[in-house]
Amino acid sequence: xxxxxxxxxGRYLVLVLGVVLINFFxxxxxxxxxxxxxTGDGLDTAVPITASARTQLAAYYHLDDxxxxxxxxxxxxxxxxxxxxxxxxxxxxxxxxxxxxxxxxALLLVSLVFSAxxxxxxxxxxxxxxxxxRDRLLVxxxxxxxxxxxxxxxxxxxxxxxxxxKWFPLYxxxxxxxxxxxxxxxSIRQALDIAxxxxxxxxxxxxxxxxxxxxxxxxxxxxLQNEPWLIAARAKGLSERQIALRHALPNVAPHLIxxxxxxxxxxxxxxxxxxxxxSVPGLGLLGFQAIGARDYPVLQAxxxxxxxxxxxxxxxxxxxxxxxxxxxxxxx
Amino acid sequence: xxxxxxxxxxGSVLLAIFAGIAVLAPVLALHDPRQPLxxxxxxxxxxHLLGTNDLGQDNLSRLIYGTRSSLxxxxxxxxxxxxxxxxxxxxxxxxxxxxxxxxxxVDLLLALPDLPLILLVLTLIGATQANVILVLGLLSWPAFAxxxxxxxxxxxxxxxxxxxxxxxxTSAHIIVHHLLPATLDAVPTKLxxxxxxxxxxxxxxxxxxxxxxxxxxxxxxxxxxxRDPLLFSRDVWPWLIFPPTVAITALILATVWVxxxxxxxxxxxxxxxxxx
Numbered sequence: 001x002x003x004x005x006x007x008x009x010g011r012y013l014v015l016v017l018g019v020v021l022i023n024f025f026x027x028x029x030x031x032x033x034x035x036x037x038x039t040g041d042g043l044d045t046a047v048p049i050t051a052s053a054r055t056q057l058a059a060y061y062h063l064d065d066x067x068x069x070x071x072x073x074x075x076x077x078x079x080x081x082x083x084x085x086x087x088x089x090x091x092x093x094x095x096x097x098x099x100x101x102x103x104x105x106a107l108l109l110v111s112l113v114f115s116a117x118x119x120x121x122x123x124x125x126x127x128x129x130x131x132x133x134r135d136r137l138l139v140x141x142x143x144x145x146x147x148x149x150x151x152x153x154x155x156x157x158x159x160x161x162x163x164x165x166k167w168f169p170l171y172x173x174x175x176x177x178x179x180x181x182x183x184x185x186x187s188i189r190q191a192l193d194i195a196x197x198x199x200x201x202x203x204x205x206x207x208x209x210x211x212x213x214x215x216x217x218x219x220x221x222x223x224l225q226n227e228p229w230l231i232a233a234r235a236k237g238l239s240e241r242q243i244a245l246r247h248a249l250p251n252v253a254p255h256l257i258x259x260x261x262x263x264x265x266x267x268x269x270x271x272x273x274x275x276x277x278x279s280v281p282g283l284g285l286l287g288f289q290a291i292g293a294r295d296y297p298v299l300q301a302x303x304x305x306x307x308x309x310x311x312x313x314x315x316x317x318x319x320x321x322x323x324x325x326x327x328x329x330x331x332x
Numbered sequence: 333x334x335x336x337x338x339x340x341x342x343g344s345v346l347l348a349i350f351a352g353i354a355v356l357a358p359v360l361a362l363h364d365p366r367q368p369l370x371x372x373x374x375x376x377x378x379x380h381l382l383g384t385n386d387l388g389q390d391n392l393s394r395l396i397y398g399t400r401s402s403l404x405x406x407x408x409x410x411x412x413x414x415x416x417x418x419x420x421x422x423x424x425x426x427x428x429x430x431x432x433x434x435x436x437x438v439d440l441l442l443a444l445p446d447l448p449l450i451l452l453v454l455t456l457i458g459a460t461q462a463n464v465i466l467v468l469g470l471l472s473w474p475a476f477a478x479x480x481x482x483x484x485x486x487x488x489x490x491x492x493x494x495x496x497x498x499x500x501x502t503s504a505h506i507i508v509h510h511l512l513p514a515t516l517d518a519v520p521t522k523l524x525x526x527x528x529x530x531x532x533x534x535x536x537x538x539x540x541x542x543x544x545x546x547x548x549x550x551x552x553x554x555x556x557x558x559r560d561p562l563l564f565s566r567d568v569w570p571w572l573i574f575p576p577t578v579a580i581t582a583l584i585l586a587t588v589w590v591x592x593x594x595x596x597x598x599x600x601x602x603x604x605x606x607x608x
Contacts, residue, residue: 018440022449030456147588149532151539151554152577159573163564170564269447273536277558287451291541296455303448310445 004322012315019307023300024074028067083301088293093301096286103282104275107198108267111205116260118206119213124244124252126214127221139218142211150270154204154277161200168200171279201278208270209263216259220252254324261317265310340593346586354399361393365548373568383571385553386560394548395575401549402531402583405465409530410523412469413476417522418515420473421480422507425488435481438474446471450537459542468533476522480515487514524591528584535580550576 058064062073077084083093126138145153161168224230233243275284283302290298353360363369363380368388376383382391424434453467487493493510501509537543538551539558557563557572 014436015440015443019444022440022444026452027456030453143588143592144585147528147532147584148581149536149584151536152581155554155573155577265443265445268445272447272451273539276540287448288540291451291455294455296452299448299452299455303452306445306448307443311443314443 001322005319008315008318008322012311015311016308019304019311020075020078023304023307024071027296027300028070083304084297086290086295086298088290088295088298093297096298097283097301097305100281100283100286103280104268104271104284107202107205107271107275107280107282108264110198110202111209111267112260112263114202114206115209115213115263116256119210120217120249120252120256122210123214123217124221124248127218127223128225128240128244130218130222130225135218135222138214142214145207146211148208149273150204150208151273151277153207154201154274157200157204157207158277169197197278198280201274201280204274204277205267205270209267212263212266213256213259216255217252220255221248224248224251254321257320258317261313264313265306268306268309336593337589339589343586343589343593346582347590350399350403350583350586353396354403357396357400361390361396363390363393365389365393365397366546373566375568376571382575383568385556385572391553391571391575394553395550395579397548398550398553398576398579401461401543401547402534402580405461405468405534406527406530408465409468409472409533410526412465413472413526414519414522416469417473417476418480418512420477421515422484422511424477425481425484426503426507426511434477438477441471441474447536450533451540451542454537454542459537460544461547464534464537464542464544468530472526472529476518476526479518479522483515483518484511487511520594521591524587524594528587528591531580531583531587550580 055064062070081094083097085091086093086096089096122138122142126135129135158170162170230243230247233247238246271282272284272287274280275282276288279285283305287299287302290296290302366389369390370380370384370388372384372386372388374380374384374388380390380392382395385391385394420434420438423430424438425431450467450471454463457463457467487510493506496506496510534543534549535551535554538547538549539555541555543549543552543555553576554573557569560566563569563572
């Protein structure tokens with residue numbers, strides 16, 4: 001058991017190192033020079049820079065140090081949480097990220113929980129009678145849902161919920177310039193206001209992720225239909241509902257744990273787009289603004305953070321499996 | 333002859349129409365999509381059937397030319413990605429020394445969230461259409477490379493490969509005549525999935541402002557539309573939002589339908605139902 005955990009930790013440490021090294025080497029290996037003041041669109045702005053100024057700048061930013069020296073200082077900085085300065089805002093990238101992180105985390109968690117819950121229910125309903133019309137309909141709908149890019153789902157919800165029905169706000173994470181008072185009622189009202197703003201973005205991410213959960217649950221449930229214990233439970237006279245909740249669900253759940261971990265990367269990618277449509281001030285909007293400003297320290301930090309987050313989630317899933325597996329073995 | 337689902341034919345016809353529009357764009361478009369021709373943000377009229385955008389360019393002509401960039405990206409990415417995954421998969425399955433290195437790379441690329449990586453690379457090298465194709469192609473090969481490797485490993489120990497080797501077949505001969513054909517079965521699925529991925533990704537990247545300065549694409553049209561903070565107070569907003577949205581959705585759904593039609597066909601052949 002411990003041997004296997006060590007193996008797992010070792011494997012993931014290699015992957016983490018891979019992400020960190022990619023992050024370090026990408027800007028250095030790709031064409032382009034940080035001291036060429038180019039817009040990258042083929043329209044080079046005329047910023048004349050003399051050879052001596054160039055050497056000075058390169059020395060100031062340690063660009064002419066050997067790569068290994070640069071790598072060492074990069075790793076040391078990373079270790080103390082120094083992600084560099086943002087180009088467009090002149091504040092540390094780490095501060096920017098920390099300020100935006102809660103919004104994205106809230107969106108991620110709420111949407112993951114919703115899509116897992118919705119996916120389990122719909123998937124079990126579909127897989128309960130595999131091959132029947134209800135099953136085929138639900139599976140094809142979820143297939144179509146998976147084929148639609150997140151920003152199209154986001155726009156449809158925005159048009160329906162905010163433009164058409166006017167139930168939800170058009171953009172933003174909270175109502176600005178309002179005086180909601182002080183004290184406990186203030187916090188409650190603020191929380192409600194934020195929840196009201198985040199319903200549409202969270203629903204978008206939940207819908208974008210739900211089809212994977214539906215298909216996994218559906219296949220797992222359909223696979224159970226010939227199990228002897230299920231037939232025994234039916235013969236015992238249990239209602240279908242009892243069979244589904246008490247007997248089938250615990251057997252489907254492990255598949256869902258895997259997916260919960262795997263979806264994280266997809267939801268992170270989706271958040272970039274969805275936060276842009278709804279102007280939620282989270283990491284995704286930060287990334288979108290960084291694209292416009294060619295602020296690559298910010299984008300590097302976002303890539304690093306999302307890469308590490310996804311690896312952590314995958315690691316936890318595998319660890320859970322190891323623990324479940326060994327618990328099962330020892331009980332037997 | 334097998335019967336294919338109705339949606340397969342609907343998807344094929346849609347794809348054919350899109351291809352036709354892309355090829356005939358200069359004939360079909362009545363206006364220059366890059367020239368400001370009328371009042372900005374005007375609602376549909378006889379001259380501009382879908383109205384104009386915030387620069388006064390004709391929306392219909394932009395929509396027609398947008399078909400081109402979607403299909404160019406889709407086809408190029410698919411060719412590049414399929415070729416790469418073939419090479420990598422064959423190498424990983426056939427050459428022992430490369431196996432662990434390639435599998436490590438595949439694992440790492442599959443584990444990473446793709447959009448943040450694509451955004452970083454495109455911002456560093458500059459977002460032109462060629463770069464978008466290059467980046468999407470270079471990042472989308474790992475999944476199929478794994479499939480190819482699995483098939484190659486299975487086929488490598490099969491009797492017919494052994495026989496070919498015993499008869500003096502060289503490695504190159506075995507790869508070209510035995511291992512490569514063994515993987516052909518999985519190719520239609522890969523093609524469809526990659527086309528879908530490329531259309532999806534191109535639209536998303538363009539929507540985030542990464543389509544290259546002069547490229548006209550559906551995602552870019554939506555990006556331009558959503559830059560306007562007063563969008564929904566203008567009468568023209570449905571004409572700015574719906575046409576590109578419908579076009580993207582239709583292209584992706586057509587690909588999905590063709591793909592699922594092809595796979596049902598393949599499984600029925602595999603299970604032997606329609607074979608004599």
